[in-house]
Amino acid sequence: MRRVFADAAKFPLMALDAAGQEGRALLFFHKSYWDNKKLIRENGELKSGLLEVEELQKENARLRALLDLRQKLDYETIPASVIGRDFGVFRSYLVLDQGRAAGIKTYSPVMTSAGLVGKVLETGQFSCKVILLNDPDLAVPAKDARSGEQGLVSGSLDGRCKLRFLDVNSDVTEGDLIVTSGLNMTYPAGIPIGRVKMVGTESSGLSKFAVIDPVLNLSCLDEVLIVTSFKHD
Numbered sequence: 001m002r003r004v005f006a007d008a009a010k011f012p013l014m015a016l017d018a019a020g021q022e023g024r025a026l027l028f029f030h031k032s033y034w035d036n037k038k039l040i041r042e043n044g045e046l047k048s049g050l051l052e053v054e055e056l057q058k059e060n061a062r063l064r065a066l067l068d069l070r071q072k073l074d075y076e077t078i079p080a081s082v083i084g085r086d087f088g089v090f091r092s093y094l095v096l097d098q099g100r101a102a103g104i105k106t107y108s109p110v111m112t113s114a115g116l117v118g119k120v121l122e123t124g125q126f127s128c129k130v131i132l133l134n135d136p137d138l139a140v141p142a143k144d145a146r147s148g149e150q151g152l153v154s155g156s157l158d159g160r161c162k163l164r165f166l167d168v169n170s171d172v173t174e175g176d177l178i179v180t181s182g183l184n185m186t187y188p189a190g191i192p193i194g195r196v197k198m199v200g201t202e203s204s205g206l207s208k209f210a211v212i213d214p215v216l217n218l219s220c221l222d223e224v225l226i227v228t229s230f231k232h233d
Helices: 002-072
Strands: 075-087 092-096 109-111 116-123 128-132 139-144 150-155 161-167 177-180 192-201 207-214 223-230
Touching: 092 116, 092 223, 139 192, 150 207, 161 192
Parallel strands: none
Antiparallel strands: 075 092, 075 223, 092 128, 109 116, 109 223, 116 128, 139 150, 139 177, 150 161, 161 207, 177 192, 192 207
16 A cells, blocks of 8 residues: 555656646746847847948948049049939939038039049039939040040940940940040049940941940949049149
């Protein structure tokens, strides 16, 4: 009988032990759940911090490139930040944070360390509006940096540019770099514009044209330089 009662007493003890284990498991699961939530939050904060640091590094690199470029140029420039875009029916314009108060004038060229952006179209007291290189209404005297062949660059609605009015026997080939020619006083000579994508002949057969991919992604600009005057003026 003692053996029977002893065996019978084991079952409640076993049940209590199992319940205790389940309770501890639930508590451990609860603690692990909130620890995991905390780790996820901290991981997100670390990733956000790393992204901010990376963005600051990129911004510093862009600003250093602009500063180095300003020191090398033989004309005066003012740095400006892109603060907005003015979207038209078929095209868009940049809005910069510099205006007449900083000496910005209409038709001033706008560039970066990589190449030409466009020119100032309108000026306010503390901001200005810039027409972009790939706008059909913009025309820039340009030349082939390799061969010296000259023409006029203007934009198109597909975002590319064309070098027009080339001689029918001109030496312009795919991959050539097109730069400003400096034939007028609006754009200084030697600013990169784009690379030749293809060369074709006008329908009249009297001249050639070259389709150009701009060296800049004009939709992803943050900082630019506005040319205010030539140092030799």
